[in-house]
Amino acid sequence: AQSVTQLDSQVPVFEEAPVELRCNYSSSVSVYLFWYVQYPNQGLQLLLKYLSGSTLVESINGFEAEFNKSQTSFHLRKPSVHISDTAEYFCAVSEIDFNKFYFGSGTKLNVKP
Amino acid sequence: DAGVTQSPTHLIKTRGQQVTLRCSPKSGHDTVSWYQQALGQGPQFIFQYYEEEERQRGNFPDRFSGHQFPNYSSELNVNALLLGDSALYLCASSSVSGGSSLYNEQFFGPGTRLTVL
Numbered sequence: 001a002q003s004v005t006q007l008d009s010q011v012p013v014f015e016e017a018p019v020e021l022r023c024n025y026s027s028s029v030s031v032y033l034f035w036y037v038q039y040p041n042q043g044l045q046l047l048l049k050y051l052s053g054s055t056l057v058e059s060i061n062g063f064e065a066e067f068n069k070s071q072t073s074f075h076l077r078k079p080s081v082h083i084s085d086t087a088e089y090f091c092a093v094s095e096i097d098f099n100k101f102y103f104g105s106g107t108k109l110n111v112k113p
Numbered sequence: 114d115a116g117v118t119q120s121p122t123h124l125i126k127t128r129g130q131q132v133t134l135r136c137s138p139k140s141g142h143d144t145v146s147w148y149q150q151a152l153g154q155g156p157q158f159i160f161q162y163y164e165e166e167e168r169q170r171g172n173f174p175d176r177f178s179g180h181q182f183p184n185y186s187s188e189l190n191v192n193a194l195l196l197g198d199s200a201l202y203l204c205a206s207s208s209v210s211g212g213s214s215l216y217n218e219q220f221f222g223p224g225t226r227l228t229v230l
Contacts, residue, residue, distance in 0.1 A: 036221075041223075042223055043203060043223040044205075090156070105153075
């Protein structure tokens, strides 16, 4: 069975500082990897995904994540955060053959001015 | 395109009651998945419907059942509600391209907040 671990439940950071949100997974089969963002009182929005190919994937708003197969990690990074990045971030994995997602418990990113 | 829509937005029930939540998938999508997101936790997969059949199921009791209609919309039913069923219920839709096992992006609705008293 698959499982996803997000080690940090909350990450406070000052505006314009870099941030890394950690995600580790375990799986006995090949998986796809995702980061979703959830703003207050809203549904989940896809931030970025790794399906195959380059292990470094980027989003349109400056986030990036790198798939590390040997360490079974998919950490999310941003070199300079904005107040508007304040939200909860979820890491997820999906078995390649099915669209069944396993989510981590989430990391609340709180960007302070 | 309205995206994935869910109704109602909020719902309050008492223990032992039954509830039905509804989901309309994004236009062009034929697969609907349901998730339960308890407070402070990540979403947990309940089940997935495709071609009006339950295709996969997570670790949820039989009190949780569903249905998919010919227009691809879906319902989630929960019987004999427990306090622990209080959560945000998320619906996600995707499109299976001719049964391909390739990844098909899931789009999530805003959820239905269920409170069981």
